[in-house]
Amino acid sequence: MSVSAPVIIRLLASSVSVASRAGKIVRDVMSKGELGIVEKGKDDYQTEADRSAERCIIDSLSRQYPKARIIGEEDSSPNENEVSPEWIVLDADKEVLGLECPASLKGVKEEDIVVWVDPLDGTSEYTQGFLEHVTVLIGISVNDKPVGGVIHQPYFKNQAGSEVKMGRTIWGLSEAGVGGFTPAPPPESIIITTTRSHSNPVVEKALQVMNAAQILRVGGAGYKLLEGKASVYVFASPGCKKWDTCAPEAVLSAAGGKLTDILGNFYKYGANEPKPNKTGVLAAVNDELHSYALNRIPQDLKDALANK
Numbered sequence: 001m002s003v004s005a006p007v008i009i010r011l012l013a014s015s016v017s018v019a020s021r022a023g024k025i026v027r028d029v030m031s032k033g034e035l036g037i038v039e040k041g042k043d044d045y046q047t048e049a050d051r052s053a054e055r056c057i058i059d060s061l062s063r064q065y066p067k068a069r070i071i072g073e074e075d076s077s078p079n080e081n082e083v084s085p086e087w088i089v090l091d092a093d094k095e096v097l098g099l100e101c102p103a104s105l106k107g108v109k110e111e112d113i114v115v116w117v118d119p120l121d122g123t124s125e126y127t128q129g130f131l132e133h134v135t136v137l138i139g140i141s142v143n144d145k146p147v148g149g150v151i152h153q154p155y156f157k158n159q160a161g162s163e164v165k166m167g168r169t170i171w172g173l174s175e176a177g178v179g180g181f182t183p184a185p186p187p188e189s190i191i192i193t194t195t196r197s198h199s200n201p202v203v204e205k206a207l208q209v210m211n212a213a214q215i216l217r218v219g220g221a222g223y224k225l226l227e228g229k230a231s232v233y234v235f236a237s238p239g240c241k242k243w244d245t246c247a248p249e250a251v252l253s254a255a256g257g258k259l260t261d262i263l264g265n266f267y268k269y270g271a272n273e274p275k276p277n278k279t280g281v282l283a284a285v286n287d288e289l290h291s292y293a294l295n296r297i298p299q300d301l302k303d304a305l306a307n308k
Protein backbone atom coordinates (compact mmCIF):
# COMPACT_ATOMS: atom_id res chain seq x y z
CA MET A 1 0.00 0.00 0.00
CA SER A 2 1.19 3.49 -0.79
CA VAL A 3 2.19 5.03 2.52
CA SER A 4 2.27 8.44 0.89
CA ALA A 5 -1.49 8.55 0.21
CA PRO A 6 -3.39 10.67 2.75
CA VAL A 7 -4.84 8.62 5.61
CA ILE A 8 -8.45 9.22 4.56
CA ILE A 9 -7.75 7.68 1.14
CA ARG A 10 -5.89 4.72 2.67
CA LEU A 11 -8.66 4.10 5.19
CA LEU A 12 -11.37 4.24 2.50
CA ALA A 13 -9.34 1.85 0.32
CA SER A 14 -8.83 -0.55 3.27
CA SER A 15 -12.55 -0.34 4.08
CA VAL A 16 -13.50 -1.31 0.52
CA SER A 17 -11.29 -4.42 0.77
CA VAL A 18 -12.41 -5.51 4.23
CA ALA A 19 -16.11 -4.97 3.42
CA SER A 20 -15.91 -7.68 0.72
CA ARG A 21 -14.33 -10.08 3.20
CA ALA A 22 -17.09 -9.34 5.71
CA GLY A 23 -19.63 -9.97 2.96
CA LYS A 24 -18.15 -13.42 2.37
CA ILE A 25 -18.54 -14.16 6.09
CA VAL A 26 -22.20 -13.11 5.84
CA ARG A 27 -22.72 -15.55 2.92
CA ASP A 28 -20.76 -18.35 4.61
CA VAL A 29 -22.80 -18.17 7.84
CA MET A 30 -26.01 -18.36 5.80
CA SER A 31 -24.76 -21.32 3.73
CA LYS A 32 -23.81 -23.18 6.91
CA GLY A 33 -27.33 -22.52 8.19
CA GLU A 34 -26.44 -21.95 11.85
CA LEU A 35 -27.48 -18.34 12.30
CA GLY A 36 -27.10 -18.18 16.09
CA ILE A 37 -29.87 -15.59 16.48
CA VAL A 38 -29.85 -13.47 19.66
CA GLU A 39 -32.71 -11.06 20.46
CA LYS A 40 -31.13 -7.76 21.60
CA GLY A 41 -34.49 -5.96 22.01
CA LYS A 42 -37.88 -5.56 20.41
CA ASP A 43 -37.58 -6.25 16.65
CA ASP A 44 -33.81 -6.11 17.13
CA TYR A 45 -31.75 -9.20 16.35
CA GLN A 46 -28.13 -10.22 16.03
CA THR A 47 -26.74 -13.30 14.29
CA GLU A 48 -23.40 -15.09 14.08
CA ALA A 49 -22.88 -13.22 10.80
CA ASP A 50 -23.29 -9.81 12.52
CA ARG A 51 -20.79 -10.82 15.23
CA SER A 52 -18.16 -12.39 12.97
CA ALA A 53 -18.33 -9.74 10.23
CA GLU A 54 -17.89 -7.05 12.89
CA ARG A 55 -14.76 -8.76 14.30
CA CYS A 56 -13.34 -9.05 10.79
CA ILE A 57 -13.85 -5.34 10.07
CA ILE A 58 -12.85 -3.92 13.45
CA ASP A 59 -9.77 -6.08 13.90
CA SER A 60 -8.56 -5.47 10.34
CA LEU A 61 -9.02 -1.70 10.53
CA SER A 62 -7.80 -1.17 14.09
CA ARG A 63 -4.53 -2.99 13.37
CA GLN A 64 -3.82 -0.56 10.55
CA TYR A 65 -5.37 2.60 12.03
CA PRO A 66 -4.90 2.27 15.79
CA LYS A 67 -5.48 5.96 16.48
CA ALA A 68 -8.85 6.18 14.70
CA ARG A 69 -11.99 5.63 16.83
CA ILE A 70 -13.84 2.64 15.40
CA ILE A 71 -17.36 2.05 16.69
CA GLY A 72 -19.31 -1.07 15.74
CA GLU A 73 -22.96 -1.99 16.21
CA GLU A 74 -22.39 -5.33 17.86
CA ASP A 75 -20.85 -6.12 21.20
CA SER A 76 -18.47 -8.83 20.07
CA SER A 77 -15.53 -8.89 22.38
CA PRO A 78 -12.40 -10.58 20.96
CA ASN A 79 -12.31 -13.03 23.88
CA GLU A 80 -15.75 -14.41 23.18
CA ASN A 81 -15.34 -14.49 19.47
CA GLU A 82 -11.95 -15.76 18.34
CA VAL A 83 -10.66 -13.88 15.32
CA SER A 84 -9.59 -16.27 12.65
CA PRO A 85 -6.40 -15.11 10.83
CA GLU A 86 -8.21 -15.40 7.52
CA TRP A 87 -10.56 -12.64 8.66
CA ILE A 88 -7.74 -10.13 8.87
CA VAL A 89 -7.54 -8.12 5.67
CA LEU A 90 -4.62 -5.78 5.19
CA ASP A 91 -5.12 -5.15 1.45
CA ALA A 92 -6.41 -1.88 0.08
CA ASP A 93 -8.48 -1.30 -3.03
CA LYS A 94 -6.21 -0.03 -5.82
CA GLU A 95 -8.80 2.15 -7.55
CA VAL A 96 -9.54 4.05 -4.34
CA LEU A 97 -5.84 4.29 -3.45
CA GLY A 98 -5.30 6.04 -6.76
CA LEU A 99 -7.92 8.74 -6.08
CA GLU A 100 -6.87 12.37 -5.89
CA CYS A 101 -7.56 13.38 -2.29
CA PRO A 102 -9.79 16.49 -2.03
CA ALA A 103 -7.81 19.43 -0.63
CA SER A 104 -10.11 19.70 2.41
CA LEU A 105 -9.28 16.11 3.49
CA LYS A 106 -5.52 16.05 2.82
CA GLY A 107 -4.59 17.24 6.30
CA VAL A 108 -6.92 14.91 8.23
CA LYS A 109 -5.03 12.97 10.90
CA GLU A 110 -5.83 9.41 11.97
CA GLU A 111 -6.88 10.59 15.42
CA ASP A 112 -9.45 12.98 13.87
CA ILE A 113 -11.37 10.06 12.34
CA VAL A 114 -14.42 8.23 13.70
CA VAL A 115 -15.47 5.08 11.81
CA TRP A 116 -19.02 3.75 12.22
CA VAL A 117 -19.35 0.05 11.38
CA ASP A 118 -22.59 -1.81 10.70
CA PRO A 119 -21.31 -5.31 9.89
CA LEU A 120 -24.71 -6.46 8.65
CA ASP A 121 -27.44 -3.98 7.90
CA GLY A 122 -30.85 -5.55 7.39
CA THR A 123 -30.54 -8.32 9.99
CA SER A 124 -34.33 -8.90 10.10
CA GLU A 125 -34.34 -9.41 6.34
CA TYR A 126 -31.26 -11.66 6.54
CA THR A 127 -33.01 -13.99 8.98
CA GLN A 128 -36.16 -13.99 6.83
CA GLY A 129 -34.38 -14.72 3.55
CA PHE A 130 -34.62 -11.30 1.85
CA LEU A 131 -30.91 -11.54 1.20
CA GLU A 132 -30.58 -8.84 -1.43
CA HIS A 133 -31.57 -6.25 1.23
CA VAL A 134 -28.45 -7.01 3.28
CA THR A 135 -25.42 -4.70 3.20
CA VAL A 136 -22.14 -4.17 5.07
CA LEU A 137 -21.66 -0.51 6.02
CA ILE A 138 -18.43 1.32 6.90
CA GLY A 139 -18.81 5.08 7.38
CA ILE A 140 -15.87 7.43 7.88
CA SER A 141 -16.49 10.73 9.64
CA VAL A 142 -14.33 13.76 10.37
CA ASN A 143 -15.42 16.76 12.47
CA ASP A 144 -18.88 15.21 12.95
CA LYS A 145 -19.47 14.83 9.18
CA PRO A 146 -19.59 11.63 7.11
CA VAL A 147 -16.90 12.17 4.47
CA GLY A 148 -16.37 8.64 3.19
CA GLY A 149 -18.55 5.58 2.98
CA VAL A 150 -18.51 1.98 1.82
CA ILE A 151 -21.64 -0.06 1.14
CA HIS A 152 -21.05 -3.69 0.22
CA GLN A 153 -23.88 -5.90 -1.05
CA PRO A 154 -22.93 -9.55 -0.40
CA TYR A 155 -25.81 -10.92 -2.45
CA PHE A 156 -25.58 -8.68 -5.50
CA LYS A 157 -25.31 -10.91 -8.57
CA ASN A 158 -22.70 -9.90 -11.17
CA GLN A 159 -23.32 -11.77 -14.38
CA ALA A 160 -20.08 -12.39 -16.31
CA GLY A 161 -21.05 -14.56 -19.29
CA SER A 162 -22.51 -17.76 -17.87
CA GLU A 163 -20.78 -17.21 -14.52
CA VAL A 164 -22.35 -15.34 -11.59
CA LYS A 165 -20.01 -13.58 -9.16
CA MET A 166 -21.56 -12.56 -5.86
CA GLY A 167 -21.13 -9.16 -4.25
CA ARG A 168 -20.43 -5.58 -5.21
CA THR A 169 -18.93 -2.67 -3.31
CA ILE A 170 -19.95 0.95 -3.63
CA TRP A 171 -17.91 3.80 -2.18
CA GLY A 172 -18.28 7.54 -1.90
CA LEU A 173 -15.85 10.27 -0.92
CA SER A 174 -16.79 13.86 -0.24
CA GLU A 175 -15.87 16.16 -3.17
CA ALA A 176 -14.49 13.18 -5.12
CA GLY A 177 -17.68 11.31 -6.09
CA VAL A 178 -18.75 7.68 -6.00
CA GLY A 179 -17.50 4.40 -7.42
CA GLY A 180 -18.73 0.86 -7.87
CA PHE A 181 -22.09 1.90 -9.36
CA THR A 182 -23.73 4.53 -11.49
CA PRO A 183 -26.49 6.37 -9.62
CA ALA A 184 -29.73 6.21 -11.64
CA PRO A 185 -31.38 9.49 -12.62
CA PRO A 186 -34.37 10.26 -10.35
CA PRO A 187 -37.70 8.87 -11.62
CA GLU A 188 -40.26 11.31 -13.08
CA SER A 189 -42.78 10.61 -10.31
CA ILE A 190 -42.12 10.54 -6.57
CA ILE A 191 -41.13 7.05 -5.47
CA ILE A 192 -40.47 6.65 -1.77
CA THR A 193 -38.64 3.93 0.09
CA THR A 194 -39.14 3.06 3.75
CA THR A 195 -38.85 0.31 6.34
CA ARG A 196 -40.36 -3.14 5.78
CA SER A 197 -39.85 -4.44 9.32
CA HIS A 198 -39.98 -1.42 11.70
CA SER A 199 -43.16 0.48 10.85
CA ASN A 200 -45.68 2.14 13.19
CA PRO A 201 -48.59 4.61 12.80
CA VAL A 202 -46.32 7.70 12.81
CA VAL A 203 -44.05 6.18 10.14
CA GLU A 204 -47.18 5.53 8.03
CA LYS A 205 -48.52 9.07 8.58
CA ALA A 206 -45.29 10.58 7.27
CA LEU A 207 -45.62 8.41 4.15
CA GLN A 208 -49.27 9.27 3.49
CA VAL A 209 -48.53 13.01 3.24
CA MET A 210 -45.88 12.56 0.53
CA ASN A 211 -48.31 12.18 -2.36
CA ALA A 212 -46.05 9.47 -3.72
CA ALA A 213 -46.72 7.46 -6.87
CA GLN A 214 -45.25 4.40 -5.16
CA ILE A 215 -43.91 3.31 -1.77
CA LEU A 216 -41.22 0.62 -1.75
CA ARG A 217 -40.87 -1.22 1.55
CA VAL A 218 -37.39 -2.72 1.75
CA GLY A 219 -34.99 -3.60 4.56
CA GLY A 220 -31.76 -1.97 5.70
CA ALA A 221 -30.56 1.63 5.52
CA GLY A 222 -27.83 0.75 3.01
CA TYR A 223 -30.05 -1.07 0.53
CA LYS A 224 -32.63 1.73 0.33
CA LEU A 225 -30.04 3.92 -1.26
CA LEU A 226 -28.86 1.39 -3.79
CA GLU A 227 -32.11 -0.12 -4.76
CA GLY A 228 -32.14 2.54 -7.49
CA LYS A 229 -35.87 3.04 -8.00
CA ALA A 230 -36.74 5.44 -5.16
CA SER A 231 -35.64 9.05 -4.90
CA VAL A 232 -36.71 9.72 -1.30
CA TYR A 233 -36.28 7.71 1.95
CA VAL A 234 -38.68 8.60 4.77
CA PHE A 235 -38.52 6.98 8.22
CA ALA A 236 -40.27 9.07 10.88
CA SER A 237 -39.18 7.01 13.87
CA PRO A 238 -36.24 6.37 16.13
CA GLY A 239 -34.58 2.98 15.47
CA CYS A 240 -31.75 3.74 13.06
CA LYS A 241 -28.38 4.44 14.70
CA LYS A 242 -25.23 6.28 13.63
CA TRP A 243 -23.76 3.12 12.05
CA ASP A 244 -26.88 2.78 9.88
CA THR A 245 -26.65 6.26 8.36
CA CYS A 246 -22.96 7.24 8.35
CA ALA A 247 -21.89 5.28 5.25
CA PRO A 248 -25.18 5.85 3.36
CA GLU A 249 -25.02 9.59 4.09
CA ALA A 250 -21.42 9.80 2.86
CA VAL A 251 -22.21 7.95 -0.38
CA LEU A 252 -25.45 9.84 -0.96
CA SER A 253 -23.94 13.27 -0.37
CA ALA A 254 -20.92 12.44 -2.58
CA ALA A 255 -23.48 11.67 -5.31
CA GLY A 256 -25.31 15.01 -4.80
CA GLY A 257 -28.01 13.89 -2.35
CA LYS A 258 -28.84 14.82 1.24
CA LEU A 259 -29.60 12.84 4.44
CA THR A 260 -30.97 14.50 7.57
CA ASP A 261 -33.44 13.78 10.35
CA ILE A 262 -37.18 14.37 9.86
CA LEU A 263 -36.73 18.00 11.01
CA GLY A 264 -34.14 18.68 8.31
CA ASN A 265 -31.14 18.74 10.67
CA PHE A 266 -27.91 16.89 9.94
CA TYR A 267 -26.85 14.23 12.41
CA LYS A 268 -23.41 14.55 14.01
CA TYR A 269 -21.02 11.59 13.88
CA GLY A 270 -18.48 12.42 16.60
CA ALA A 271 -17.48 9.53 18.88
CA ASN A 272 -19.37 10.97 21.84
CA GLU A 273 -22.62 11.72 20.03
CA PRO A 274 -25.65 9.63 21.06
CA LYS A 275 -25.88 6.50 18.95
CA PRO A 276 -29.63 6.56 18.17
CA ASN A 277 -30.96 8.69 15.33
CA LYS A 278 -33.83 9.71 17.56
CA THR A 279 -35.56 12.03 15.14
CA GLY A 280 -35.78 9.67 12.17
CA VAL A 281 -34.32 9.76 8.69
CA LEU A 282 -35.16 11.83 5.63
CA ALA A 283 -32.95 11.33 2.58
CA ALA A 284 -33.26 12.30 -1.05
CA VAL A 285 -31.17 12.14 -4.20
CA ASN A 286 -31.09 15.93 -4.51
CA ASP A 287 -31.82 19.08 -2.48
CA GLU A 288 -35.06 19.82 -4.32
CA LEU A 289 -36.64 16.47 -3.46
CA HIS A 290 -35.33 16.72 0.08
CA SER A 291 -37.02 20.12 0.54
CA TYR A 292 -40.23 18.81 -1.02
CA ALA A 293 -40.37 15.89 1.44
CA LEU A 294 -39.36 18.04 4.42
CA ASN A 295 -42.12 20.57 3.71
CA ARG A 296 -44.75 17.87 3.42
CA ILE A 297 -44.17 16.45 6.90
CA PRO A 298 -46.68 18.08 9.29
CA GLN A 299 -45.21 20.23 12.06
CA ASP A 300 -47.05 18.29 14.79
CA LEU A 301 -45.36 15.08 13.63
CA LYS A 302 -41.96 16.81 13.66
CA ASP A 303 -42.67 18.19 17.15
CA ALA A 304 -43.79 14.79 18.41
CA LEU A 305 -40.55 13.13 17.30
CA ALA A 306 -38.38 15.99 18.61
CA ASN A 307 -40.04 15.88 22.05
CA LYS A 308 -40.04 12.11 22.46
Ligand SMILES: Nc1ncnc2c1ncn2[C@@H]1O[C@H](COP(=O)(O)O)[C@@H](O)[C@H]1OP(=O)(O)O
Nearest residue numbers: 044120121122123195198219220221239240244
Ligand atom coordinates in the same frame (compact mmCIF):
# COMPACT_ATOMS: atom_id res chain seq x y z
N1 LIG B 1 -36.43 -0.45 15.87
C1 LIG B 1 -35.23 -0.82 15.46
N2 LIG B 1 -34.46 -1.62 16.22
C2 LIG B 1 -33.24 -1.99 15.80
N3 LIG B 1 -32.68 -1.62 14.63
C3 LIG B 1 -33.39 -0.83 13.85
C4 LIG B 1 -34.71 -0.39 14.21
N4 LIG B 1 -35.17 0.36 13.21
C5 LIG B 1 -34.20 0.41 12.29
N5 LIG B 1 -33.12 -0.30 12.67
C6 LIG B 1 -31.84 -0.47 11.94
O1 LIG B 1 -31.89 0.38 10.82
C7 LIG B 1 -31.93 -0.37 9.61
C8 LIG B 1 -32.91 0.27 8.65
O2 LIG B 1 -34.21 0.12 9.14
P1 LIG B 1 -35.30 -0.69 8.33
O3 LIG B 1 -34.67 -1.95 7.81
O4 LIG B 1 -36.39 -0.93 9.31
O5 LIG B 1 -35.67 0.24 7.23
C9 LIG B 1 -32.35 -1.76 10.06
O6 LIG B 1 -31.98 -2.71 9.11
C10 LIG B 1 -31.67 -1.87 11.39
O7 LIG B 1 -30.27 -2.09 11.20
P2 LIG B 1 -29.60 -3.54 11.53
O8 LIG B 1 -30.28 -4.53 10.65
O9 LIG B 1 -28.18 -3.28 11.17
O10 LIG B 1 -29.81 -3.76 13.00
Ligand SMILES: [Mg+2]
Nearest residue numbers: 044045073123
Ligand atom coordinates in the same frame (compact mmCIF):
# COMPACT_ATOMS: atom_id res chain seq x y z
MG1 LIG C 1 -28.97 -4.54 14.38
Ligand SMILES: [Mg+2]
Nearest residue numbers: 118121122244
Ligand atom coordinates in the same frame (compact mmCIF):
# COMPACT_ATOMS: atom_id res chain seq x y z
MG1 LIG D 1 -28.16 -1.37 10.40
Ligand SMILES: [Mg+2]
Nearest residue numbers: 073118120121
Ligand atom coordinates in the same frame (compact mmCIF):
# COMPACT_ATOMS: atom_id res chain seq x y z
MG1 LIG E 1 -26.50 -4.24 11.70
